[in-house]
Amino acid sequence: MREAQPSGASRESPDDLDRAILRALYTDAGTTNKALAHRLGIAESTCAYRIRALRESGAIRGTHADLDHEALGFPLQAIIKVRLGSHNRDLVNALYDDLVAAPGVIRAYHVAGSDDFHLHVAVRNSQALRDLVLNHVTNHKVVRGTETQLVFELRAGAGVLS
Secondary structure, three states: OOOOOOOOOOOOOOOHHHHHHHHHHHHOOOOOHHHHHHHHOOOHHHHHHHHHHHHHHOOOOOOOOOOOOOOOOOOEEEEEEEEEOOOOHHHHHHHHHHHHHOOOEEEEEEOOOOOOEEEEEEEOOHHHHHHHHHHHOOOOOOEEEEEEEEEOOOOOOOOOOO
């Protein structure tokens, strides 16, 4: 077994072992501590300590299920680009809160450039997509316009740990 270096919130960046743990959990967040420790050749207690330290430092913020939206009855995915007519902080924050709470929104990105928000959404059909845009996006007085792009295929990237 490899000897583990101490880890914790005070360190500025993860070491090689921390990155190996993060890569494994990024691929399969449901991996048990025992299986992960075995795969990495470290003691279970070391693995558990490292994961706890990564959580405490904020490097791991949660555990999420990778949902198959099509299997759940939401086969149509799109990116909705939102442009604002005003950038009043209170109105923008209220809009952001409403966008992330809208049904079908997977992720909402507040971005720089000609658009102000990009929404990744999944819906049942084109009518539901139209209703999402009309009922939850363009109904806000701060929204100047939208552009919707259909997603044909989605693949996860390698991420920052590769």
